[in-house]
Amino acid sequence: MIRTLFSFFSSLKLTFVLLCAAAVLVFAGTLAQVHLGLYSTQNQFFRSLVVWWHVPGTGWRIPVFPGGYTIGVLMLINLAVAHFRYYRAGHRKLGVALIHAGIVLLLLGQFLADLLQVETRLRLTEGQAKSYSENNRIAELAVMDTTDPATNRVVALPASWLARRQNMAVPEFPLTLRVLEHVENAQPVLAVAESNTVPVQGIGRQLRFKPQPGATSPDAPTIPAALLEVTGDGVLLGRWWVSTWLTDERLASMLGREAGAELRQALARPQDFTHAGRRYELALRPRRHYKPFAVELIDFRHDKYPGTDIPKNFSSRVRIRHPGTEENREVLIYMNHPLRYAGETYYQADFDPQDPRVTVLQVVRNPGWLTPYVACVLVSLGMALQFLTRLVPFVGTWRRA
């Protein structure tokens, strides 16, 4: 049994099949991207053990192909077992060992990058500075004590808790939250007197949130909303609607453009209340990643070829202010020229077609970003070494002949 498994996993036929499967998967994923979008395709085809087919008109799903993780892990096992089976130590095989080490590092590095990499976005308007970036695919419910004039004390709860509709005692604060309504993917509608079944405070007097009708793009992030009832030390303090419609700057900007002057003023006000002499605020918002430095947008340029609307260049001139290092410098970020800073890479990613002052930078934290480079160096060295170990004896023999 062990012998059979060993033969199977060290087989070159398996290598060939896996390479073909990888090619098919990449081809199918590329085609699927047109309909599913980049994010969903990556998750369904490459960050998965199995590719599922959802049978139309039913709730069934059938596994149709191995996913990226399965193929990657099998490749890794195949390479490792084949190396143990066929490799014989010696200076003439050092090149092969280096090539194998490079490929293993490449596979492991990509696997770890998939697990450890965090992608967030930093949206800035000219003149605006932020010391955080946001993950607009994951929401968090922030309960903040805003009494201190300088800083907020924040308890950030995962938004997934809202779906469970359980009561939650907020850690650190004398508050308890109860979810009265939860909408996974919401759209705002103007509230009228009878639209809320219970009295609400804050923005809920003007707006309430209902499920989005119809299907939305699988690649689009959901926009959650919830109606929360807050009690403090057993006393009902009120009920507030919270939603990323109110906190995600892009969505809030869209909502603001649609709203009248009175609603715009209401949108600008926080969902806040006072209890036991402390001031609190509720916000369902994209999950924030704070940094020990701030990035300020000085200038955003969207250059076009003269006389056309064809983009020529996008660039963001930003200022980095790091109080820990007293760093205060300007950096120009533009297409294919990201900023690498404090373990993160800032790419020019997007802009707001409605506002020429707004830039969107993609912020990627990938602890394994160096592994592909090291892997390529190892493979190149291995190939060169292997070539030379064959070439040198051959030249010697040829001269003697």
Added chain:
Amino acid sequence: MFGRHSSRDFVARRATGFLVAASLAGLAGCDGDDVRVYRAPKDPAPHAASADPSSASQPPRQPASPSPQLAWTAPPGWIDKGAGGMRAGSFAIHGTNQQTAEVSVIAMQTWTGQELGNVNRWRGQVGLPRLRAEQLPQHTAAVTIAGIQAPLFDMVGPAPGSGKPTRILVAVLPLAHVAWYFKMTGDDGLVAGQKAAFTAFLESVILDPPTPRNP
């Protein structure tokens, strides 16, 4: 061929263990479902971009000032060196025996969470050992700046390299979106003698003056 496989099995088990451990570490490091408690600077007021939809058609505006302005009254004997670079203000002080000191006022974006790192950096500048977090309160005095209680740090020791007794006084005024750093550094004797003047300077600071800054 399989006779030597016990060590290979061991290697295989180690490799599997590594993969499992790496997977678990990776999953733990994901952007996931944890409750986080932290202090954070306040958000700026809702930006004009989202508050004012008509602004979309307007040409780009000048960058807004990221911080409130300050005004202060310098004690007699301080030579105003003006603003420049990162500094919103700076002064030179000359004492007897060629002793010198300088005062700088710098605005930075963040203070919260950086206290210990900054204090240890300043302590390193006068050859003092690093502090642990629980030791920080013992080395922190208080001073009132613009009506707000602010931390004041007084550090003295031999400057690395020259060994000259050097003293650093730093006060930090943490506001909503910016922290103002007031720093006096120079020869120990002169800075010690100027500490009262430095405190008076801090107490003279006012926020958002109606007129341009007052030297």
